[in-house]
Amino acid sequence: MSSLNIVGRPVPQIDSRDKVLGRARFTDDIRLHHPLEVAILRSPHASARIVAVDTSRAAALPGVRGIVTGADFRHTFGVLVISKDEPAIARERVRYIGEPVAAVAAETADLAAAALALIEIRYEVTDTCLDPRAGLKPVAEPLHPGLGRDNNLHKQVDQHYGDVGAGLAAAPVVVEKRFTFAPVTHAFTEPHATQVAVDGRGNLTVYSATQVPHYLHMAMAEVLEIPEHRIRIIKPHLGGGFGGKSDPFPHEMIAAKLALVTGRNVRVNFSREEVFISNHGRHPTTMTMKLGYDPQQGVTAIDADIVIDGGAYGSFGVVTTYYNGILLQGPYRLDNLHFRTRRVYTNKPMCGAMRGHGGVNARFAAEVLLDMALVQAGVDPCQGRIDMIHRPNTLLSGGFRITSVGLKGGLEEAMRRSGWRDKYGRLPYGKGVGVACGFYISGSAAHIHRNNRPSSTVRLTLEFDGTVTVYSGAADIGQGIDTILAMMAAEVLGIGLDQVKVVVADTQLTPVDLGSYSSRVTFMAGNAARNAAISMRRLLVAAACRLLELPEPAWEKPEPPGDFFRQGRRRPDYSSDYLGPNPDYDSDGFRLANGQVTQVASGRSVPFLEAVRRALDEPGILQTFGTYRSPKLGGTFKGAAAGLSPSYSFTAFIVEVTVDPETGFVKVDRATCAHDCGTVLNPLAVQGQIEGCIHMGLGQALMEEVVHYDGVVQNASFLEYKIPSAFEQPEVVLVPTPSDETEGPFGAKEGGEGPLAPIIPAIANAIYDAVGVRLTEVPMRPDRVLAALRKAGAA
Amino acid sequence: MTTRMTGFDFERPAGLPALRGLLARLGKEQRRFTLAAGGTDLMPQLKQQQLATEVLVSLNGVGELAGIELASDGTLRIGALTRLAEVAESPLVRERQPALAAVAARVGSPQIRNRATLGGNLLVNNRCVYVNQSPLNRTVHAPCFKVDGDVCHIVKSAVRGKLPQCQARFVSDTAPVLLLLDARLVLLRGRGERRVPLRRFYRNDGMERNVLKPGEVLGWIEVPPAGGLRIDYDKLAVRNALDFPSLGVAVGVREDERGEPVELAVALTGLGTHPLHWRFALVGGAAPAAVVAQACARAEKSVTTYQQDFFPRDYRKKMIGTFVRRGLRRLGRGAWT
CATH class of the missing domain: 3.30.365.10 (Aldehyde oxidase/xanthine dehydrogenase, molybdopterin binding domain)
Incomplete structure (x- = not known):
């Protein structure tokens, strides 16, 4: 070349x-001819039967042009073919606070809001299931009875690779911990918005803030029961997604239906609260993980038992269930792996795909346990990791085809640039360095x-x-x-x-x-x-x-x-x-x-x-x-397609922190990143993605948490949902991490998601180096750090 | 659905006489009005329908109430409408009352400080996790006293009208510093005015928050010379910008002409319904370290905290002493801690 x-x-x-x-026009900036404004009535109950819906008073309000309820939609939908379980508008029962129960199209937004207040819905409140552990036991009324279970289990994946028992038995070092992860959400800038133009032949042009125009196209045709050729989806400029716009959404179906019903153009946009209660964010997770380590062989086995809280509907959850386990197969050699992941429906806004989908929380657990094992074995945490990284051109036991791997050189360079050897274990109390690695798919092959x-x-x-x-x-x-x-x-x-x-x-x-x-x-x-x-x-x-x-x-x-x-x-x-x-x-x-x-x-x-x-x-x-086209990959066993990718990115972070032992505050001072995305097509774009991953990871690591109280989101605003400010962003050092990739365009691999997962455990491991405590609850808030220090007798 | 603010008239009197006239008229007509200065605290409340008003009165045309003057006795007279950015950057404030300039710079974010006023920060509404919410959220929990409901979700036994009926917490950053500085408020009413020491301004309630009477307007904040008092303020917040204080601690040490410490003063914000403050004499033989320990113990014992913030209540309480000692270290009195 x-x-x-x-x-x-x-x-x-x-x-x-x-x-x-x-100048860029986002969805809500588009000016259609005299659009009707859509407002959505949302359930105040986490779990209830809908006994009666009376829209007559709202319909009588002058200026109201259309009202839709659950009765107007026969089909449910979902981004995955295997879990099309979400209605555009709830019918018969509601499953979370904020679920749409009716929608109005009116000449003005004020009229639409006034009409909502006139819709009368009689509910019969039923038992709620807010805790996934409780949902694993038999319940009187499962959220989705169609699954034929007596509990709220949505999906269980139980996979074995190799012989975990033998791997653990042979390991000189075995570590185990229980980890919990709070729910976090994407927190993109642009709230969801959709506008629908309808022409005289009944064709719809749908402008929507979506990551998946094609899936929206197909889902909308199915839900509206009209041919696909009558629908045109346009995605205008978009203000961030991170997975939060990667499903078809109820408001898109509602807007299109109201356009069809009224024959008028319509417009719907979300308040920030509506964004929060629509969620689709990262699953709250509890996991127990056990890891065996042998200095001669590396990680001998991982055994993980994982419960993820899915919320009310499926979304991408089946994939999340797989990813929590199968993405443990990298970036290190691992022949013996067992995991069981159970996704449980609860009466909360649904969880779905979020940047680093499914791989983030399990990566945290694995990297913290690995760090413990390396410390116990007296092996340098960087060098120990380097020795175990997959070699290029390897076929994993789970069927993953590893092509290029540049991480070894990248992490070595990161060690030099971060001054690892002078800092690890040698900084004064309160200051520390930590390392963690990760890997991620460059597109799903299936x-x-x-x-x-x-x-x-x-x-x-x-x-x-x-x-x-x-x-x-x-x-x-x-x-x-x-x-x-x-x-x-x-x-x-x-x-x-x-x-x-x-x-x-x-x-x-x-x-x-x-x-x-x-x-x-x-x-x-x-x-x-x-x-x-x-x-x-x-x-x-x-x-x-x-x-x-x-x-x-x-x-x-x-x-x-x-x-x-x-x-x-x-x-x-x-x-x-x-x-x-x-x-x-x-x-x-x-x-x-x-x-x-x-x-x-x-x-x-x-x-x-x-x-x-x-x-x-x-x-x-x-x-x-x-x-x-992706090459044909993978085995034939059930679930073999999950996580298959034509290529994988690899990442390492070395992070320097200052921990205040009096307050428990953690300040990330510096993040050195080696990200192997193959050929760097556009250094500015890659830098932006990595800095964004650091910022997002910092939020999940230290402060972000969607707080639910009785099923209602209590911090549905950017004041109370704490995203780090520019002050908290550390100095970022990017080190070149070349690899010899042949499949990606000009040799490129992904750079937008992989760097998110390892920054979080790198911070945890740096906290350990700084003050000697292991945090297993994320976010690692100051009060938790302080509590851990007190427990350890250090403060 | 984006929230819109509708259903009220808007007035913007040009100057103090016009404001006095307008308020007199609104009083006579018995119309419910709300005063807006910077509006940074008010607008979210209006959007969330936490308060209803018939008339929104913008004070931004009342130029008489903006600006900073130095009186002949050394008192700073700061118009209530002076923007926080101006307070933070004013050479006069920086020279005469550096702690006030410093605390003004800790409020919100640069954008907020360009708009928000010192008077507005002293009058910032108390906050509660059950109040500062959307109508949908408040419907789920059942509306509480502060939004014309029938219950307090924090203290279930609370009775409407019997203070404290509401535990919404006090979140002004500037109040604790101004308390230690013995600031006075000039309140305008009708054609007259009255002076109230800040320490007698606040009440122990999240709803009936202060002694301001209907129709009264905060005109000026008078800050007498510091008289040897040096103050440090720090706030507990998970981010270094934007957040209200989960706890704010002002620590002051007063020194006499010879530089000998004579008084320790502590004021708190972010916990409880109103700011608290204490003064402890350092003369008469008591070892300063013992006084500091006594001050911390007193503060920790006196405050009421509830689970209504990002940080757990115990942690916030625990941080009082930590913050007092850190403040003293920054004041060069680390030996007392």
Whole structure:
């Protein structure tokens, strides 16, 4: 591969200027023609039967145009095919405080609010289940009787790899602890919002703050019982998601239904409280974990028993249930693993996917236990970890295909840059350093909806004026995929970013991408964009050959895929619809750069625009497409697909803290991060993602907690839900962590989620180095630190 | 659904005479009005429908009540409408009353301090986990006394009208410092005014919070010369910005002309319904360390705390002594701790 022009350079996001100047239009900024305002009536009961609903007084209010209740929706929905258990509006019973029970569309927001007050709903309050432990015992009335259980268990996963008993028995060091994790939520900036435009033929255009336009498209058609072709989903600029917008939501169904019922455009947006009570945040978790360690072999076994509190509905919970266990298979060699995870329904807002989905809490437990084991064994916590990191090109017993791993070098460099050897165990009382590692998927290899289509498809057009347009269904939620798409096209076609435009996340105009979740988008949509551009490049080279009266290159067929671990970076397979993962494209003897298409050997060239115009002569339009498909991975056992990814990122954090032994306050002074995301496509974007992970991890580690009282969220505001301020953000040092990845676009892997998990246990381990106590309750609030110190007799 | 504020008239009198006239008229018409200065505390309450008003009166046109003057006797006369940022940055305040400038800089965030006023901070509404909530949340718990309901969720045996009927906690950062400084409040009423020492201003109740009468307006805060008193203030808050104090401790040491300590003073905020303060003489042979221990014990014993904050009640109480001792160390009196 010749040198790169754009990939690897720090590029500001292509929409950052518009966002900073307030020009970017978010969902609620869109001005439809005379929209009706939607207000949603929410249940004040955590668990109740709906005995009667009377909307007649509200309907009689002048200016009220439409009212919907549970009776207007026959189908429930959910992002996972296996747990479509959520109604758009509760019918027969409510399962959490804040659940929609009716909705009004009216000429003004005040009228809509006034109408809500006139809706009469008679409830018969029933027993609540707020504690997942209680929900595991038989209950009089399960939340979801359709599951046929006598309790509130939603999903149990019990998996064995290797022989845990033997692994633990053979280990010279065995450590065990019980951990608890408070619920945390995404706390993105932009509240949920949806606007729906309806035309005279009854077609809906849905503008929504969503991470998953494609899943919303399908779910909405099913819930509204209309053909998919009548629905167009557009995701405008989006102010943060972190998993909190990665499900189809009731308010989206409600708005669309009200648009259909009234024949009018409608608008709904959330208050911050509504965001909190819609939640879908990280599951509150209790887990007991046991870890065996042998200095010669590393971790010999992990045995974990995990209970996660799912709240009222399924969301991504089945995946969370798996991820809590299976993501323990990295970043270290581990042959013997057993876990049992049980997700329990409770009468609280549902939990779902949140940045680092399912891997964060279990990672904390494993890294704290590992730290204890290493300390007991007298092994340096950094060096001990380095010795156990997966080697590149390894197939794990659970079926994970580990391709590139750059963590060993990265952690060694982090040790140097952080001064680990001078600091660990040597700082004065109250100051400490800690380390932790993690790994994460770069996209899920398996589709949620089983089909044979690619994971991501990109269409590319090239106009007579030289404009390249990338069409992709990918949802930029701030992570910067719009910029990545443009970078892919610009790099391959040898043009500037300014020449590339993106049309994105509009189901009428853009081919399907499955959405922004599981850190899949840069990897998959990036590869698809790259392939679309490679096909376009071939058309331009062919046109240049005609202008230069040269024979077209042979476009040799690639050698068949050889190594299971290294399928990328081969010649593109132009004979197929799928060029392959991350194909090399410039072995045809041509170079596209500086506005020229040049035959390298002869130095003869034609201007880029002339090649474009020549290429347009016969077809009149230049259009190509590119796709990405994950290779076939994994075993055939039940649950084998969970956690499979075409590639994995690896992360290490070394964190320095100051613990105030009088107050228990923990200040994170410095975070040194080695994150192996393969090729750094855009250093600015990666830096932003890692700093964001640190900030979010800091919040969960030290202060964030959704407080429920009798099932109601008590701190549904940014004053009382404590997100760290800029004061709390530590100095951040990023160390280069290169790895030899072949599958991701230009060798890239994910960088948006992986760095979140290890920062939290790194803080815990640094607290131990500072003051000698192990915190097992997260968040590690000052009062808990102080209590631990008192218990240890140190304060 | 975003919350909107509707259903009230808006008045913005230009100047003190216009304000006096307006208040007289509103009194005569018996209309329920609310005064707004910076509005940083008020707006969320209006949005959450914690208080209902018929007329919202903006004080921002009353220029007479903004600004800082030095009287001939060394007293600082600070208009109630002076923004906290101005108090924090004023060379006059920094020179004469550095502790006041410092505490003003600890309130909220830079954006809030640019808007919020010193008077507003002294009058900031008491907060409770059952009150500062949305209508939906308050419906779930049943509305309490403070929002015209029938119950106190904190002290179930509380009786409406019998103080303390409400345990909503006091959260002004500036009050404890101004208490130690013997500040006086100038309250305007009708065409007249009266002076009330700050130490007699607050009441032991989360609803009937102070002695301000209907129609009375806080005009000025008068801060006499510190007279050898040096004060340190620190607050317990999980973040270094934005948060109200879970506990705020002002510690003062008064020194005579020779630099000898003669008095220890402690004031608390964030716990209980109103600020508390104590003074302890350091003359007459008592060892300062013993006085400090006595002060901490007194403070810890006197305050009432409930589980209504980010931090557990026991922890907040435990931190009183810690904060007193740390304040003394910053004042150069670490030997007493």
